[in-house]
Amino acid sequence: MKEEKTEHAQIIVKSYSDMFEQEIEEPLWAFVLDKENRLYQIDSIPFYTSLISSNDIVFADIDPETKQLVYQKTVSYSGHSTIQVVLNDETIAMDTIREIFSQMRCVSEQVNDDFFVLDIPEDVDYRLVKAELDNLETAEKIEYAEPSLSDVHRKQTEL
Template sequence: MNCDNPEDLVVETLWAIIIEKETGLYQIDNIPFYIPLISCGDIVFAEYDEAEERLVYRQTVKESGNSTIQIELLHDNDRELEIREIFREMGCESEGTAGGYFVLEVPFDMDYTAIKQKLEALRNDQIIDYAESCLSNLHKY
């Protein structure tokens, strides 16, 4: 990832499906925890980096249309599974760390309005805070 400020560098290992190894195309196969601007299902260009000794993301080639939302519980980490279940029932998968932080995937074909309303209600009740780390054009108002 190209960063002007080294302190902004984010290192995260992602799962990927090989689309075309010869040209470095891969499809992201999990919800990114920390890396902004990419979502599960995106097709990306990655190449082997000698210094890192692994494939390194270089750019997004095709967006999936999915959105990634980062969610942090503000006070009661024991409610993480309960909060994740609310969004699962609304049609959104999530991955968590069991430490009061998880990421939510909003599928490309889902209306984001109800999800956004629930996020805002939980934020207004001071239960969570959240960031739209990769908001698809399909989900922007």
């Protein structure tokens, strides 16, 4: 029986972080879609994890030792992309940079004083977002990485 998308669960994603050059465990919130079949829809923006984005549907199982839900695989990709952004210029407020992307319908979440992540919805033209990211990077305001670029957004940049 399918559950309503109101129940949340925390899923631990284990992966290797190029940023930290080590294995990491990142907790992500997800809607419970089908508890019996262990299907969940990611409801947070991954900070460090690659290849998973908001709204992706994943399969997670209980770790017998820790009794926590642990990510096993992505069942269905949402088309969302996740971008990591590091602020390089202390003279500009992070909120100012985040607002630029908010105007493009991209949600962001601040991780710390100089790092935030962007969620790019499937229906947002990534060429416009990437142009702004590139402009800010060229101006040495930010640096960014694309740890989870959806096929939809990847194809837009190849045109």
